[in-house]
Amino acid sequence: MNPPRSPVAPTDEQLSACLDGELQGAERETVEAWLREHPDDAARVRQWAADAEALRLRLAPWLDEPVPASLRSAVQRRPVVATRWALAASAAGLLLLGAALGGAGVWQWQQQRGAVEARAGAGAMTAGWVQRAAAAHAVYVPEPRHAVEVGAQEEHLARWLTRRIDVPVKLFDLREQGFELVGGRLLPDGGGKSAQLMYQDTQGLRVTVYLRKPEAGTPAAFRYERQGELGLFYWVESGAGYALVGALPREQLLALAEAIYRQGGGKAPR
Amino acid sequence: MRAPETFCRQLLDTLPRLRRYARTLVFDAAAADDLAQMALERALAHWHQFDQRRDMLVWVLAIAHNAFLDGRRRDARLTIADPDELQRTQDRAGGDPGPDVGLRLDLLAALRRLSPDQREALLLVCVEQLSYAEVAEVMHIPVGTVMSRVCRARAAMRRFLDGSAATAPPALRRVI
Numbered sequence: 364m365n366p367p368r369s370p371v372a373p374t375d376e377q378l379s380a381c382l383d384g385e386l387q388g389a390e391r392e393t394v395e396a397w398l399r400e401h402p403d404d405a406a407r408v409r410q411w412a413a414d415a416e417a418l419r420l421r422l423a424p425w426l427d428e429p430v431p432a433s434l435r436s437a438v439q440r441r442p443v444v445a446t447r448w449a450l451a452a453s454a455a456g457l458l459l460l461g462a463a464l465g466g467a468g469v470w471q472w473q474q475q476r477g478a479v480e481a482r483a484g485a486g487a488m489t490a491g492w493v494q495r496a497a498a499a500h501a502v503y504v505p506e507p508r509h510a511v512e513v514g515a516q517e518e519h520l521a522r523w524l525t526r527r528i529d530v531p532v533k534l535f536d537l538r539e540q541g542f543e544l545v546g547g548r549l550l551p552d553g554g555g556k557s558a559q560l561m562y563q564d565t566q567g568l569r570v571t572v573y574l575r576k577p578e579a580g581t582p583a584a585f586r587y588e589r590q591g592e593l594g595l596f597y598w599v600e601s602g603a604g605y606a607l608v609g610a611l612p613r614e615q616l617l618a619l620a621e622a623i624y625r626q627g628g629g630k631a632p633r
Numbered sequence: 634m635r636a637p638e639t640f641c642r643q644l645l646d647t648l649p650r651l652r653r654y655a656r657t658l659v660f661d662a663a664a665a666d667d668l669a670q671m672a673l674e675r676a677l678a679h680w681h682q683f684d685q686r687r688d689m690l691v692w693v694l695a696i697a698h699n700a701f702l703d704g705r706r707r708d709a710r711l712t713i714a715d716p717d718e719l720q721r722t723q724d725r726a727g728g729d730p731g732p733d734v735g736l737r738l739d740l741l742a743a744l745r746r747l748s749p750d751q752r753e754a755l756l757l758v759c760v761e762q763l764s765y766a767e768v769a770e771v772m773h774i775p776v777g778t779v780m781s782r783v784c785r786a787r788a789a790m791r792r793f794l795d796g797s798a799a800t801a802p803p804a805l806r807r808v809i
Contacts, residue, residue, distance in 0.1 A: 375784050375788065376780050376781055376784040378784075379780070379783055379784035379787055380765070380780050380783075380784075383758055383765065383783065385764070385765050385780065410791065411787045411791070414759075414787065414790055414791065414794070415758075415759035415760075417740055418740065418744070418755075418756065418759050418760050419759060419760050421740050421741065422653060422657070422756075422760050425649075425652070425653045425656060426649040426650065426653055427649070428649075428652075430648050430649065430652065431666055433666075433670065434648060434652070434666060434669055434670055434673065435645065435648070437670055437673045437674060437677070438641050438644050438645050438648075438673055438677065439641055439645065589646070591650065591760075591761065591762060592690075592761075592762055
């Protein structure tokens with residue numbers, strides 16, 4: 364095979380597989396090292412990543428198209444009367460959290476609809492900031508080395524983010540649920556700013572918490588939504604908007620959302 | 634025996650993605666829903682074969698993939714397929730560049746110009762975000778084949794989107 368220390372150009376297949384996180388160990392390190400030294404190849408890989416993102420955004424709205432009743436009834440013989448919101452809410456066990464659904468949901472949907480539809484990747488039912496939370500998750504979670512701007516060990520992390528986004532940022536402790544804080548970063552959020560906290564379990568699976576100052580009148584209801592393999596819980600409480608994003612089963616994500624909620628993700632005094 | 638409630642709920646949860654996947658196979662909303670319906674019926678008939686430790690979506694997509702191939706084989710038996718005509722149909726469907734020949738293709742048009750095998754692998758990886766192993770399971774191909782299809786699809790998409798292939802004849806002519 365290749366003699367050691369003589370850099371042999373990786374094949375396009377290796378570059379492509381590396382982008383998809385399909386290379387392990389030494390092979391991955393070799394390809395990553397090659398990309399650091401070869402900006403042209405790195406640019407090509409970035410372009411592929413951008414194409415993939417564009418495809419995801421282009422096809423995301425297809426997920427939100429109403430499912431024909433004939434397909435639903437093929438699976439479920441009894442009539443489906445529940446709305447999509449109610450289904451999502453009851454499935455997530457949200458009564459626990461005193462969700463106020465219904466009117467507020469429709470109101471928000473109407474409010475957000477224009478802005479949301481202007482965004483290519485947005486689901487018609489989802490507020491723009493929630494889409495931004497999902498997008499920020501998708502961008503930073505795969506980053507092996509630059510996932511966060513400020514690491515968890517920096518004691519100024521919470522203060523810095525609190526000052527920047529004008530919302531009290533707490534570093535939630537999710538260790539009981541198996542997740543360690545990795546760190547956080549500051550992000551643009553529409554006209555304002557938002558913060559992203561990232562947590563990781565022992566397998567390297569990452570979830571993010573997105574925090575922002577909500578517009579006046581944003582409904583507070585606790586909501587759940589799935590976008591592809593990503594699950595999102597989001598809520599607004601005591602002057603802060605929260606979105607928890609992760610590729611986890613609903614129950615597991617809900618446990619995390621509840622932990623955040625209990626620790627003041629919503630009870631922060633204003 | 635009817636499929637249990639949990640299974641039905643899991644199956645319902647896959648519906649939006651199943652429909653989207655079907656639509657990228659057949660590129661026609663009505664035909665896609667027919668395909669999705671067929672996959673659902675097969676899944677329900679074989680619910681006892683589903684191992685709850687596995688990912689329901691991967692399982693259902695694999696069923697849809699098989700149903701799609703079955704349909705394609707059936708159609709091939711019923712009609713004498715002229716590969717040139719098929720390719721022309723595919724090219725026309727793929728967004729006739731029209732007076733703007735040489736310009737970039739739009740994303741969906743570029744996608745449609747990919748060979749079906751490349752397109753499916755690319756979308757399962759990039760859009761459904763399955764691992765290569767899961768794509769291999771859905772498409773019944775080795776992982777190495779997934780890797781090369783995804784790579785070739787990426788390169789072809791780039792050519793279409795850059796416009797350098799807009800006027801060139803399709804590199805691959807598939808006989809279905």
